[in-house]
Every structure is written in C-alpha cells, then in structure tokens.
Amino acid sequence: MKKTTRSAKAGEVPGKWYVVDASGAVLGRLASRVAARLRGKHQVLFTPHVDTGDFVIVVNAGKIRLTGKKWTQKLYHRHTGYIGGLKTTSARELLQKRPEELIRRAVKGMLPKNRLGSRLYGKLKVYAGPDHPHQAQQPEPWTI
Numbered sequence: 351m352k353k354t355t356r357s358a359k360a361g362e363v364p365g366k367w368y369v370v371d372a373s374g375a376v377l378g379r380l381a382s383r384v385a386a387r388l389r390g391k392h393q394v395l396f397t398p399h400v401d402t403g404d405f406v407i408v409v410n411a412g413k414i415r416l417t418g419k420k421w422t423q424k425l426y427h428r429h430t431g432y433i434g435g436l437k438t439t440s441a442r443e444l445l446q447k448r449p450e451e452l453i454r455r456a457v458k459g460m461l462p463k464n465r466l467g468s469r470l471y472g473k474l475k476v477y478a479g480p481d482h483p484h485q486a487q488q489p490e491p492w493t494i
Contacts, residue, residue, distance in 0.1 A: 362400075370493075384457050416441055457474055
C-alpha cells in the first residue's frame, strides 16, 4: 500500500484572524513567529507553494523592544533613485516617525521573495496604538 503526502490547494484552508500585542516584545522574536503564522507553518496541511497562513494584526507597535545597542546601531537604508540618494535611518528614528515600519520590515525580510511572499505580506496589519479597525473579522487574541 502506497502512502502519499497530501498537498493543500489554494483557498482550501480558510485563514483565521489573530491579534498580537507587541508591547514589551522583542522585535526579532515577534517577527519570526508572525512570519511563520502568516506562512501557515503551524498548519497540518502546510504546503510551501500555497498560501495556507492566517491574517495577523499587530497592535502597540510603538512599544516594541530591541536588545543591546540596536536602537542606535541598527540602520535601515532606502534609495531615492537619484545619484547620491541613499537615505539611512536608525531604529530609534524609525520608531519615532513610523513605529509600524519596524515590524513590517522585520516580518517582510522573513517571508519568501516571490509572488507568494507579496500575498502573505498583505495579510499583515500593523498599528502603532492599541486600536485596530478589524473588529468585524472577530480576531482571536494570540499571546507570544
């Protein structure tokens, strides 16, 4: 008797909604768990090329923690497209201007770099404060 591994099909696994409180959480540890949940690695039917993940809402992004000297030494780069247009921002400056961006960039770096990764990244919702507009989806609390 031959046993085969079952592969999930697109849309076969319905995505649940989870809300995570990021206050006091370490950025990398939070991001790795959120990325795994977005990817669907917790599912029994995990299939690498199919979106089997859940939606994740991260609240209180402004209260995230970094360890060591990362607030000043961790740098984020972007380029304007013009000659000499490299802009560098430290983690502390990014937290003050756009606290959601810290979590978004950390999670995006842990997702696949293809069309599936772009789709999974769209299932991440990050908010600086404790409120979010996704009450209609009835998200379950998820403690990390």
